[in-house]
Amino acid sequence: MSEVPIELGFAPTHEWAKQDEEGLIVVGISDHAQDALGDIVYVEMPEVGQQILAGEEAGVVESVKAASDIYAPVSGTVEEVNEALDDSPETVNQDPYGDGWFFKLRANDDRELDELLDADAYKELCESEEH
Amino acid sequence: MNEIKKTALYDVHVSAGGKMVDFSGWSLPIHYGSQIKEHHAVRNGAGLFDVSHMTILDCDGELIEDYLRRLLANDVSVLELNDALYSVLLNEQGGVIDDLIVYRLRDGYRLVTNASTRDKVLPWLRSQNLEGIAIEERGLAMIAVQGPDAVRLMNRWHQQTNFESLSSFSSVEIDQALVARTGYTGEDGFEVMLPEERAADFWHFLVEQGAEPAGLGARDTLRLEAGLNLYGHEMDDETNPLAANLGWTIKWKPEDREFIGRQALEQMDKNVEEGLFGLVLEGKGVLRQGQRVLTSQGDGRVTSGSYGPTINCSIALARLPKSAKGNCEVEIRGKLVSSRIVALPFVRRGKLLVDLA
Numbered sequence: 001m002s003e004v005p006i007e008l009g010f011a012p013t014h015e016w017a018k019q020d021e022e023g024l025i026v027v028g029i030s031d032h033a034q035d036a037l038g039d040i041v042y043v044e045m046p047e048v049g050q051q052i053l054a055g056e057e058a059g060v061v062e063s064v065k066a067a068s069d070i071y072a073p074v075s076g077t078v079e080e081v082n083e084a085l086d087d088s089p090e091t092v093n094q095d096p097y098g099d100g101w102f103f104k105l106r107a108n109d110d111r112e113l114d115e116l117l118d119a120d121a122y123k124e125l126c127e128s129e130e131h
Numbered sequence: 132m133n134e135i136k137k138t139a140l141y142d143v144h145v146s147a148g149g150k151m152v153d154f155s156g157w158s159l160p161i162h163y164g165s166q167i168k169e170h171h172a173v174r175n176g177a178g179l180f181d182v183s184h185m186t187i188l189d190c191d192g193e194l195i196e197d198y199l200r201r202l203l204a205n206d207v208s209v210l211e212l213n214d215a216l217y218s219v220l221l222n223e224q225g226g227v228i229d230d231l232i233v234y235r236l237r238d239g240y241r242l243v244t245n246a247s248t249r250d251k252v253l254p255w256l257r258s259q260n261l262e263g264i265a266i267e268e269r270g271l272a273m274i275a276v277q278g279p280d281a282v283r284l285m286n287r288w289h290q291q292t293n294f295e296s297l298s299s300f301s302s303v304e305i306d307q308a309l310v311a312r313t314g315y316t317g318e319d320g321f322e323v324m325l326p327e328e329r330a331a332d333f334w335h336f337l338v339e340q341g342a343e344p345a346g347l348g349a350r351d352t353l354r355l356e357a358g359l360n361l362y363g364h365e366m367d368d369e370t371n372p373l374a375a376n377l378g379w380t381i382k383w384k385p386e387d388r389e390f391i392g393r394q395a396l397e398q399m400d401k402n403v404e405e406g407l408f409g410l411v412l413e414g415k416g417v418l419r420q421g422q423r424v425l426t427s428q429g430d431g432r433v434t435s436g437s438y439g440p441t442i443n444c445s446i447a448l449a450r451l452p453k454s455a456k457g458n459c460e461v462e463i464r465g466k467l468v469s470s471r472i473v474a475l476p477f478v479r480r481g482k483l484l485v486d487l488a
Contacts, residue, residue: 038165038166038348039165039167039348039438042415042416042417042438044415044416060464062416064166064167064348064352065161065437067417067419067464
């Protein structure tokens with residue numbers, strides 16, 4: 001069973017989001033997602049300064065076997081991207097909730113975070129997708 | 132709805148953490164944790180692949196040599212006992228039905244063909260059987276032991292055999308197993324065909340000696356780096372073998388050997404317009420089958436693409452105009468990304484042959 005930290009919010013498209021100490025929304029993909037993708041070899045990020053709406057394409061993650069789109073879980077402006085993933089994309093597999101973060105958004109409306117699935121709801125979603 | 136087939140090693144794969152997928156109707160592991168790690172294990176030590184999904188056909192009869200010389204584009208009459216060769220099976224239009232390895236055994240010949248083409252190949256071999264050949268599908272397990280440590284590991288398994296001295300594409304019978312010096316990784320290695328009830332013991336023994344279980348994912352990145360064709364990608368029923376780096380497998384002499392597809396190939400211009408090349412991605416992303424390639428000599432298509440762990444960048448095989456060379460661009464999800472056309476293979480025996488400067 002893959003890891004699902006309880007302090008995170010999840011999108012049904014398998015991204016996670018949380019607010020950091022600076023009030024920015026940090027976004028990554030879940031343990032379930034990285035496991036399904038296999039070894040990740042390339043991550044395409046949004047541009048700093050780019051404005052994205054919740055549910056819009058925000059980048060691409062490529063594993064050896066497939067490419068998968070990343071969607072913004074909440075709306076906002078991209079403040080920071082995790083450049084370390086350029087040289088070490090495998091970090092996403094190794095630490096999807098920590099060092100494997102993708103980008104940080106300055107959210108338009110923090111309340112959008114509340115609309116994300118909580119850990120239990122996300123776990124249920126993953127289980128139902130498997131059958 | 133057909134039930135998925137399991138090899139003799141299914142339980143072994145599951146216990147080892149194998150991520151099982153449906154591969155041509157067979158449940159096989161795509162990896163056991165990381166396909167990149169397994170790829171490196173093969174190039175640096177030894178890996179084990181369960182390839183029992185492949186179709187093993189023992190063929191025999193008085194006219195067996197006539198039959199195979201008619202059906203295969205390569206010529207089995209050159210084979211000594213226990214030797215093998217790689218051949219394509221052509222249709223009347225000169226297209227490729229399958230690629231296979233054929234071994235000359237004591238009693239007749241053994242053909243090893245792809246799992247993905249089984250439902251097409253078996254009826255074809257039977258419908259073309261004018262010589263009354265007995266064709267028996269064998270329910271054997273098949274395990275590939277690949278890597279620079281393969282010889283050392285096989286010696287531990289059977290000390291009496293000098294595995295180092297077994298020539299490439301030659302085989303030896305050991306108890307009920309047929310051990311061949313063949314492989315699909317670009318490394319040294321062996322492919323072992325043995326009774327299903329002995330497969331697990333053989334596998335476990337080699338794992339204890341240091342071999343790493345490796346899945347389908349690693350198998351694909353290894354063969355891609357080695358520049359080896361995969362049926363359904365580099366060739367299919369509509370492909371002229373001369374456009375797929377398969378010209379060397381076609382034996383035109385003696386001129387009176389009427390193999391199926393010969394006439395069609397002779398009628399087509401033997402100077403085929405296209406060839407198979409290697410691509411190294413210079414920009415960011417991953418090359419994948421089907422992407423369009425733009426060269427200054429004309430357009431082409433990626434036939435197989437992925438990430439090569441030993442090369443540490445994305446590579447591909449592509450069908451391009453015969454004169455293509457230098458730089459090109461590949462259309463990756465709507466964007467043109469710079470790539471370089473290179474000769475194959477990318478890697479041989481663990482050594483990078485491609486200049487990445």
